[in-house]
Amino acid sequence: MFHGMGGNFPSFTSTMFQHSASISGSVMMLSTAYNYVPHPVRAHIYSLYQHTVDLFVKWLLSLWFVDWFVSRFRTVAPDIPKIMKVAINEYQRVGKFHNQIFEAADTYLNTKISPTTMKGLEFSKSEKDKGVTVSVNKRYQTIEDDFEGIQIKWSLVAESTDDESSTRFEVSFEEKHYGKVVESYIPHILKIAKELKDGKKTLKLYRGSGGGVSLQHPSTFQTLAMDHDLKKDIIDDLDRFVSRRDYYKRVGKAWKRGYLLYGPPGTGKSSLVAAMANYLNFDVYDLELTNVHSNCQLRSDIDCSAELRDRNDPLGRPKSRSTELTLSGLLNVIDGIWSCCGDERIIIFTTNHKDKLDPALLRPGRMDKHIHMSYITPQGFRILASNYLSIDKHHLFGEIEELIQESQTTPAEVAEEVMVSDDADVSLNGLVQFLKRKLLETKQLKEQEEAQKALKEETDHVTPKCTCSKNQ
Numbered sequence: 001m002f003h004g005m006g007g008n009f010p011s012f013t014s015t016m017f018q019h020s021a022s023i024s025g026s027v028m029m030l031s032t033a034y035n036y037v038p039h040p041v042r043a044h045i046y047s048l049y050q051h052t053v054d055l056f057v058k059w060l061l062s063l064w065f066v067d068w069f070v071s072r073f074r075t076v077a078p079d080i081p082k083i084m085k086v087a088i089n090e091y092q093r094v095g096k097f098h099n100q101i102f103e104a105a106d107t108y109l110n111t112k113i114s115p116t117t118m119k120g121l122e123f124s125k126s127e128k129d130k131g132v133t134v135s136v137n138k139r140y141q142t143i144e145d146d147f148e149g150i151q152i153k154w155s156l157v158a159e160s161t162d163d164e165s166s167t168r169f170e171v172s173f174e175e176k177h178y179g180k181v182v183e184s185y186i187p188h189i190l191k192i193a194k195e196l197k198d199g200k201k202t203l204k205l206y207r208g209s210g211g212g213v214s215l216q217h218p219s220t221f222q223t224l225a226m227d228h229d230l231k232k233d234i235i236d237d238l239d240r241f242v243s244r245r246d247y248y249k250r251v252g253k254a255w256k257r258g259y260l261l262y263g264p265p266g267t268g269k270s271s272l273v274a275a276m277a278n279y280l281n282f283d284v285y286d287l288e289l290t291n292v293h294s295n296c297q298l299r300s301d302i303d304c305s306a307e308l309r310d311r312n313d314p315l316g317r318p319k320s321r322s323t324e325l326t327l328s329g330l331l332n333v334i335d336g337i338w339s340c341c342g343d344e345r346i347i348i349f350t351t352n353h354k355d356k357l358d359p360a361l362l363r364p365g366r367m368d369k370h371i372h373m374s375y376i377t378p379q380g381f382r383i384l385a386s387n388y389l390s391i392d393k394h395h396l397f398g399e400i401e402e403l404i405q406e407s408q409t410t411p412a413e414v415a416e417e418v419m420v421s422d423d424a425d426v427s428l429n430g431l432v433q434f435l436k437r438k439l440l441e442t443k444q445l446k447e448q449e450e451a452q453k454a455l456k457e458e459t460d461h462v463t464p465k466c467t468c469s470k471n472q
């Protein structure tokens with residue numbers, strides 16, 4: 001405590017020394033000047049100084065106290081979380097590249113917004129997008145995410161100087177989850193962002209070596225007239241295939257799968273290909289082999305970014321021009337498609353005559369799964385009735401199902417009949433007449449075939465006799 005004025009005031013310099021041992025010569029000069037300052041003003045300066053020192057001491061004390069408190073608290077409650085903050089830059093200056101994690105996070109976080117609680121909502125739709133994109137101006141807020149019990153906070157920071165501007169996400173989470181965030185959470189974001197992007201992409205259909213056109217085939221697994229168990233089996237197989245990237249990598253196999261769809265015309269082979277493409281969001285490269293006349297043409301028709309190599313040539317040189325399409329040329333190309341493309345690939349062969357295919361084509365590794373597309377079944381008919389006529393029962397269903405089981409009718413034929421009218425009575429009556437006619441024709445055809453067979457057997461039976469008599 002200090003009293004009075006003038007001589008009663010401790011000198012400026014001596015007071016300073018009480019609080020700090022590191023006073024420089026410049027302060028000495030100040031103290032000399034201070035002696036010339038009138039007493040009332042000195043009192044004012046002194047009280048100001050005293051106030052500042054008090055504040056400084058209190059600040060130091062509070063720091064010390066907080067530190068002491070936190071350390072005490074940690075002893076009592078050692079689980080107090082240590083928060084870690086990581087930056088994800090939009091543009092990586094070192095290495096000069098656009099950061100894919102930033103882009104993926106930007107897409108991913110749009111799935112975490114709550115339209116009712118968040119500010120800065122934005123709606124957008126590009127020409128290619130199928131639906132409206134709802135996003136949020138992330139600069140305005142912190143977005144919270146929960147990944148397998150880990151709480152993660154995201155905020156977008158944008159900074160700019162005269163020379164440059166930079167944008168980054170700051171991600172905070174508990175330090176102990178660092179490993180999981182790097183190994184699982186970030187890959188999860190990349191995967192979801194890719195799926196979101198793919199979900200919006202327009203499927204392309206490529207024919208020959210020309211450019212792609214939009215694939216607008218409406219066929220889906222829901223609309224396919226096919227037995228439920230077979231449908232489920234195919235969907236499960238596709239799901240298993242696309243989710244096994246790491247598996248294929250681990251066992252050292254190319255990530256590919258081959259399907260063979262076989263059955264009579266009009267049983268839905270092309271429809272199933274479209275349903276698979278729509279389900280997986282895969283583009284379709286369509287090649288009609290009956291129009292391919294040489295190995296060379298086959299190679300040039302397959303639009304693949306890498307040049308296909310001859311598997312028989314140890315140096316992998318491109319195969320010489322060939323004037324005919326051969327089985328080995330076809331196998332070469334199939335195996336080449338697998339090896340030239342890194343990502344997941346599915347190749348689907350469709351044929352009306354499986355029995356005419358060479359076993360080399362059918363072996364697992366080329367055609368892993370064979371799917372028989374059969375004539376329509378009662379279950380398939382109900383799917384078509386539901387799709388085309390929006391009905392799941394009708395008094396003609398029983399009769400139709402019996403006729404279907406007796407005749408060999410394709411889904412394409414049934415589809416043609418049920419789309420004749422929107423009136424279910426009209427369409428289904430038409431279908432009954434069609435099936436009866438078909439059954440009659442089939443019976444007549446069968447009778448004719450049997451008659452021809454009998455005639456042939458009779459002739460065969462008679463012919464040796466003649467031969468014999470000739471020899472004699």
Ligand SMILES: Nc1ncnc2c1ncn2[C@@H]1O[C@H](COP(=O)(O)OP(=O)(O)OP(=O)(O)O)[C@@H](O)[C@H]1O
Pocket residue numbers: 223224225226264265266267268269270271272352373411412413415
């Ligand atoms: N299983 C099915 N489910 C639903 N619709 C089908 C089915 N099969 C055929 N259709 C209908 O018949 C039309 C022709 O079928 P699709 O071209 O898929 O048969 P396909 O077996 O590929 O014939 P092809 O062997 O002649 O190429 C389709 O556009 C669709 O309307």
